[in-house]
Amino acid sequence: MVLIDAHCHLGSRQFDGNREDVLLRMKAAQVRKAIIICCGEHDRQEGIKLKEREPGFKLAFSIHPQDLEDDFSAKRLEKLREAVADANADMIGETGLDYYSHPHTKQEQLEFFRAQLEMASDLGLPVDIHSRKASADTLEMLKRFRLKGIIHSYSGSSEMADLYIKLGYHISFGASMLFPGSKKPAQVIAHMPIDRLLIETDAPYQSPVKGHVHEPADVAAIYQAVSGIRNMDMRELADRLEENFEAVFR
Numbered sequence: 164m165v166l167i168d169a170h171c172h173l174g175s176r177q178f179d180g181n182r183e184d185v186l187l188r189m190k191a192a193q194v195r196k197a198i199i200i201c202c203g204e205h206d207r208q209e210g211i212k213l214k215e216r217e218p219g220f221k222l223a224f225s226i227h228p229q230d231l232e233d234d235f236s237a238k239r240l241e242k243l244r245e246a247v248a249d250a251n252a253d254m255i256g257e258t259g260l261d262y263y264s265h266p267h268t269k270q271e272q273l274e275f276f277r278a279q280l281e282m283a284s285d286l287g288l289p290v291d292i293h294s295r296k297a298s299a300d301t302l303e304m305l306k307r308f309r310l311k312g313i314i315h316s317y318s319g320s321s322e323m324a325d326l327y328i329k330l331g332y333h334i335s336f337g338a339s340m341l342f343p344g345s346k347k348p349a350q351v352i353a354h355m356p357i358d359r360l361l362i363e364t365d366a367p368y369q370s371p372v373k374g375h376v377h378e379p380a381d382v383a384a385i386y387q388a389v390s391g392i393r394n395m396d397m398r399e400l401a402d403r404l405e406e407n408f409e410a411v412f413r
């Protein structure tokens with residue numbers, strides 16, 4: 164059985180002191196495949212080393228919508244394109260729109276999002292999408308391109324999920340569905356087509372346990388929860404999600 168973390172920042176500085184231990188726990192939990200999201204030079208360098216060691220890891224490079232302020236220049240996009248080519252990255256992401264924490268950079272976010280979708284389209288790569296309080300604009304932008312990809316950390320409605328699915332996207336759920344009182348993700352998971360479902364931690368972020376640094380091994384708890392919701396045993400669920408994961412990169 165192979166478990167997959169469809170979105171984690173394993174190259175993040177937050178893992179610089181204990182990345183080896185995190186990898187060991189990941190192995191012990193049977194998490195053998197992952198998408199390593201790398202936004203920024205440090206994370207990219209670490210991500211490249213990780214992929215050399217682990218054939219099940221995919222590399223996703225991007226400029227994150229929350230990282231725009233320090234530089235709005237087109238040079239950043241050129242650098243990203245070079246980094247993607249040099250590392251032979253598998254995906255562009257996470258990219259998208261965040262009107263929750265950075266509403267003042269809306270115009271620039273839209274420009275950088277469009278440019279990164281264009282890049283993915285040129286390079287024939289799938290995309291990993293970050294969308295917060297921006298679903299209408301996200302959907303409008305995605306409609307302009309014919310791309311495969313993943314809507315990361317989904318917490319919206321079933322109706323919105325259906326629209327993304329119609330466009331060809333996979334929907335990935337994080338640990339927020341384990342927070343007490345969060346019923347919506349479970350409802351969407353229960354009714355959506357199983358062949359578009361994925362699971363992720365967003366480690367080191369979004370831990371359901373206060374004070375705990377989230378790590379890819381923790382994805383096992385989310386698999387448990389989803390296997391209950393879908394009434395599937397773990398092995399069957401793991402096999403289905405592995406097929407979904409491979410389909411994104413095919």
Ligand SMILES: [Zn+2]
Nearest residue numbers: 170200257365
């Ligand atoms: Zn993330």
